[in-house]
Amino acid sequence: MNELIYNLAVWLDDTQWSTMLHESYYMYNWVESTHVLTLMLSLGMLFLIDLRMLGLALPDVPASRLAERLNAPMLLGFAMMFITGILLFYAVPVRTSQSLWFRIKMVLLLACAVNAFLFHKRMSESVSTWDIEPKAPGRIRFGAMLSLAFWSIVVVCGRFIAYDWFDCDTSPNTLIDIVSGCVDGQTRF
Amino acid sequence: MADESKSKNRGALKRKDDQTAALIVAQAFIVFSAIYWFMQIESVRELLQLAYG
Amino acid sequence: MFVSMFTSYPRTLVVVAALVMMLVLIYGGITEAVYPMLLSVFEWLETTWFGVIGKTWGAAFAFVEAVHLLGLALLGGCVLAGDGRLLGLVLTDVPVNTVVERTHRVFVYGLVICLATGIFMACGVATKIYYLSVYWFKMLALSAGILFHFQIRKPLLSHDIHALNPVVVKMVGVASILVWFMVAATGRWIGFSG
Numbered sequence: 001m002n003e004l005i006y007n008l009a010v011w012l013d014d015t016q017w018s019t020m021l022h023e024s025y026y027m028y029n030w031v032e033s034t035h036v037l038t039l040m041l042s043l044g045m046l047f048l049i050d051l052r053m054l055g056l057a058l059p060d061v062p063a064s065r066l067a068e069r070l071n072a073p074m075l076l077g078f079a080m081m082f083i084t085g086i087l088l089f090y091a092v093p094v095r096t097s098q099s100l101w102f103r104i105k106m107v108l109l110l111a112c113a114v115n116a117f118l119f120h121k122r123m124s125e126s127v128s129t130w131d132i133e134p135k136a137p138g139r140i141r142f143g144a145m146l147s148l149a150f151w152s153i154v155v156v157c158g159r160f161i162a163y164d165w166f167d168c169d170t171s172p173n174t175l176i177d178i179v180s181g182c183v184d185g186q187t188r189f
Numbered sequence: 190m191a192d193e194s195k196s197k198n199r200g201a202l203k204r205k206d207d208q209t210a211a212l213i214v215a216q217a218f219i220v221f222s223a224i225y226w227f228m229q230i231e232s233v234r235e236l237l238q239l240a241y242g
Numbered sequence: 243m244f245v246s247m248f249t250s251y252p253r254t255l256v257v258v259a260a261l262v263m264m265l266v267l268i269y270g271g272i273t274e275a276v277y278p279m280l281l282s283v284f285e286w287l288e289t290t291w292f293g294v295i296g297k298t299w300g301a302a303f304a305f306v307e308a309v310h311l312l313g314l315a316l317l318g319g320c321v322l323a324g325d326g327r328l329l330g331l332v333l334t335d336v337p338v339n340t341v342v343e344r345t346h347r348v349f350v351y352g353l354v355i356c357l358a359t360g361i362f363m364a365c366g367v368a369t370k371i372y373y374l375s376v377y378w379f380k381m382l383a384l385s386a387g388i389l390f391h392f393q394i395r396k397p398l399l400s401h402d403i404h405a406l407n408p409v410v411v412k413m414v415g416v417a418s419i420l421v422w423f424m425v426a427a428t429g430r431w432i433g434f435s436g
Contacts, residue, residue, distance in 0.1 A: 026233055033430045037318075039311060040426065044319020051348065058344040061336050069333045070323065152312055159308040163300065202250055204401050210253040211398045212410050214390060215417035217261060222420040 002181035009093035021091040028091055035084035042077030043151055045070040053144035059134035064127045100166045100180045105157035112150045119143035253397070260389075280372070287368035296366020303366050306359045313355030314426055320349035321422045328403075328415035342399045353388070374435050380428040387421040 012018055021028055049067050051057035058066055089096050096102050122139055130137055136144070164170055168182035267273055287293050296303045324345035326332035333341050364371060371377040395414055403411060 026237070029431075029434045033427065036311065036430055037423070037426050039315040040318020040422075041322060043312075043315035044317075044322055046319075047316050048319050048323055048345070048348065057348045058341070060340060061333075061344065065336065066333070069335070073322065073326070073332055155311050155315070156305060156308040159311060160304055163304055165301070204405065206251045206253045207394075207398045207401065208406060208410050209251060210257040211394050211414050213254065213257050213261070214394050215410070215413040218386070218390070218417035218421055219413065222424060225424070 005097050006183040009097040012093040031084050031087050038077050038080045045074035050144040050148050053136040055135035062131045064131050098168050098180050101157040101160040108154050115146050284368040284372040287365045292362045292365035310359040313352050317352030320345040325415035325418045338403045376431045383424040
């Protein structure tokens with residue numbers, strides 16, 4: 001599996017556009033900045049929805065209405081994050097695919113998606129009974145807390161990718177090397 | 190009666206003041222941002238032109 | 243005449259005076275005079291506890307950076323939702339005063355998170371950012387943003403928004419988004435500079 005990911009990353013790395021993007025000071029930084037600044041749109045809306053469920057934000061706005069109305073800008077934000085995120089991966093594929101933080105982030109993103117699906121399902125099933133209450137029922141609140149926690153760790157992991165503490169060539173810890181899927185000790189960057 | 194119209198008048202005056210202040214600052218920010226971002230983009234464009242022709 | 247204008251338009255006059263003072267500060271040679279004196283302050287910042295931790299413990303610094311980003315997301319979300327409502331782009335079926343007031347409260351949480359983590363980060367890299375014009379630009383934008391938010395936007399929107407001139411309301415929405423975008427963008431650029 002790690003070999004497969006590695007070979008794919010090397011193949012991506014060999015493409016001309018990957019090198020160009022990696023080496024372009026402005027283009028790379030603009031893509032990176034867009035990725036970071038779009039947090040305000042994607043996570044900003046998500047946080048407002050989750051905090052609403054916990055009774056901490058906009059408690060007098062019906063929960064379903066807030067979630068529904070902020071859904072479109074949130075998804076627009078996530079779409080932009082996804083596109084810029086793929087570009088960032090494409091610019092530095094070998095190192096990123098062997099990054100501990102990147103791998104944790106990807107797993108957590110899956111967890112976020114599952115949680116969002118369940119959250120949405122539970123909400124649409126029961127919302128009519130508590131829509132105008134300042135706080136959602138316990139199960140929904142738990143989903144909102146999970147969402148806040150998962151996304152916060154995603155941001156932390158995303159920020160940590162930039163640091164080289166556990167890069168394959170620097171980390172002496174074999175367990176971390178295994179989780180990071182180190183193949184070549186990062187002779188390819 | 191006179192008090193009521195006086196406070197109403199004061200409220201309207203305050204609103205007018207807040208509105209004028211907001212108008213001045215908002216247009217200053219908008220104009221400044223337009224100039225700033227235009228200059229930023231222009232300087233990068235020129236730099237890239239110098240580097241790659 | 244002057245006295246009556248002062249009593250009728252106090253906020254407007256303060257705003258004009260502040261704008262003029264800023265121009266004097268920037269173009270009157272005052273910033274050049276003060277700038278060298280600030281170096282010792284920034285050198286001192288690095289010797290504080292925050293500065294020592296930020297400089298020597300990389301993981302703590304990176305973690306605080308991430309929390310700074312989470313604060314930014316919260317702050318930005320409130321700005322986009324509140325100003326988006328002023329511009330008629332989101333939450334159009336929720337009363338505008340409700341959206342503005344409620345998002346303001348959460349905005350304050352976001353701002354507090356950003357300021358607290360921002361001060362910590364600034365201490366850790368104080369002698370680096372001192373020399374970066376983009377850092378000073380961010381501080382200028384941040385001060386402008388905070389003053390604008392609390393002294394202009396909030397008092398204006400505490401009136402019945404329907405009684406206000408819609409063009410002014412929309413301009414305030416655009417200006418607010420622009421200024422916070424400026425703060426975030428210049429902030430991100432600090433990391434790429436130096």
